[in-house]
Amino acid sequence: MSIQLADRINRLEESATLLMSKKSRELASQGIDVINLSLGEPDFTTPKHICDAAKNALDQGYTYYTPVAGYLDLRQAISAKLKRENDLDYSADQIVVSTGAKQSLSNTILALINPGDEVIIPTPYWVSYSEMVKMAEGKSVFIPASIDCNFKITPDQLEAAITPKSKLFMFSSPSNPTGAVYSKEELAALVKVFEKHPQIYILSDEIYEHINFGSKHASIASFESVKDRVIIINGFSKGFAMTGWRLGYMAAPKAIAAACDKLQGQVTSGTCSIAQRAALTALTTDMEPTYEMREAFRKRRDIVYNLLKEMNGVKANLPDGAFYFFPDVSSFFGKSYNGKVVKNADDLSIMLLTEAHVSTVSGESFGDPNSIRFSYAASETKLIEAMKRIAAFLNELK
Numbered sequence: 001m002s003i004q005l006a007d008r009i010n011r012l013e014e015s016a017t018l019l020m021s022k023k024s025r026e027l028a029s030q031g032i033d034v035i036n037l038s039l040g041e042p043d044f045t046t047p048k049h050i051c052d053a054a055k056n057a058l059d060q061g062y063t064y065y066t067p068v069a070g071y072l073d074l075r076q077a078i079s080a081k082l083k084r085e086n087d088l089d090y091s092a093d094q095i096v097v098s099t100g101a102k103q104s105l106s107n108t109i110l111a112l113i114n115p116g117d118e119v120i121i122p123t124p125y126w127v128s129y130s131e132m133v134k135m136a137e138g139k140s141v142f143i144p145a146s147i148d149c150n151f152k153i154t155p156d157q158l159e160a161a162i163t164p165k166s167k168l169f170m171f172s173s174p175s176n177p178t179g180a181v182y183s184k185e186e187l188a189a190l191v192k193v194f195e196k197h198p199q200i201y202i203l204s205d206e207i208y209e210h211i212n213f214g215s216k217h218a219s220i221a222s223f224e225s226v227k228d229r230v231i232i233i234n235g236f237s238k239g240f241a242m243t244g245w246r247l248g249y250m251a252a253p254k255a256i257a258a259a260c261d262k263l264q265g266q267v268t269s270g271t272c273s274i275a276q277r278a279a280l281t282a283l284t285t286d287m288e289p290t291y292e293m294r295e296a297f298r299k300r301r302d303i304v305y306n307l308l309k310e311m312n313g314v315k316a317n318l319p320d321g322a323f324y325f326f327p328d329v330s331s332f333f334g335k336s337y338n339g340k341v342v343k344n345a346d347d348l349s350i351m352l353l354t355e356a357h358v359s360t361v362s363g364e365s366f367g368d369p370n371s372i373r374f375s376y377a378a379s380e381t382k383l384i385e386a387m388k389r390i391a392a393f394l395n396e397l398k
């Protein structure tokens with residue numbers, strides 16, 4: 001008997017980044033030396049003082065259900081962080097702690113989007129955005145931003161994408177997959193457009209806030225004229241190397257935070273008690289490990305960029321944040337390797353894995369068919385070797 005799944009599941013795509021990682025692990029299990037640059041997580045371990053806080057939490061008996069929105073002292077610490085680092089005022093009841101930033105993103109979308117509502121998403125975008133919109137039966141409206149404009153949209157493009165059905169605009173800065181960072185001035189120009197369209201909410205994904213190599217992080221919530229419709233998403237995965245702890249949060253107008261609290265209360269309840277105690281320590285102690293990690297990423301970025309520049313046919317820009325490159329590789333489409341034609345970015349990404357043993361992700365799933373994404377969250381030695389393998393493979397394409 002065939003299983004009759006809900007349409008909702010049939011509409012969903014599997015996460016391309018997780019899929020490539022799975023393929024890469026399969027090859028590795030056959031004894032092949034694969035360099036995996038497909039996943040988006042720091043290769044650093046969680047700082048020791050944060051791990052110690054988790055161990056202490058267990059000893060102190062933090063093993064019970066937690067409040068749905070998160071422990072009050074953690075939410076107060078997030079509120080203090082938003083003031084200290086971003087000069088933003090959010091009270092504890094405007095903050096909801098969740099199982100990863102991913103849950104805060106889906107909570108927000110499910111809380112705001114009705115079937116048929118339009119969600120404006122600049123491309124390239126993080127793989128899960130459009131899938132979450134599908135789950136809410138909303139309609140994604142994409143604004144293309146290419147490498148020639150450093151993967152950032154203009155106010156005119158934004159204006160042109162807005163219709164009476166537009167309900168939400170969502171973006172990440174620093175961006176996954178491109179590393180693009182919107183400056184305060186660039187955000188100000190977009191804010192001017194939003195001021196004309198008060199029905200549009202703005203979901204600002206700031207999960208890579210601390211991996212920013214340029215000017216100080218700018219949040220669109222710092223513009224008073226739109227702050228009452230901005231939802232900030234942030235978390236601990238990237239800046240504190242805590243991906244496996246599954247801890248994120250949102251800061252939003254009270255009614256939206258309350259809606260997400262209600263939703264989360266019926267789905268997962270409050271997130272892990274131990275992870276929350278560890279996160280409290282992360283926010284209230286020394287940030288030095290985060291800054292050291294950022295510096296290591298900056299150094300790797302520069303090494304990889306110099307190697308990419310030497311590859312004929314690869315068009316790369318210098319990302320200002322996060323830990324990804326998103327080079328345009330379309331000049332290789334139509335070329336062949338051992339009789340196999342590279343038709344598109346999907347083919348190239350698969351061939352890089354099977355022939356060069358470097359795992360990347362095709363740009364298709366990020367809404368950009370000309371590029372591939374790879375992360376530089378790997379050691380310098382691995383990155384240099386990976387670039388050598390990629391260059392050698394691309395040279396073989398005729």
Ligand SMILES: Cc1ncc(COP(=O)(O)O)c(C=O)c1O
Pocket residue numbers: 040099100101102103126172175176205207235236237243246247248
């Ligand atoms: C742009 C972006 N937002 C959100 C997330 C989810 O983060 P978390 O691990 O906290 O769920 C990721 C993770 O890759 C991401 O790249």
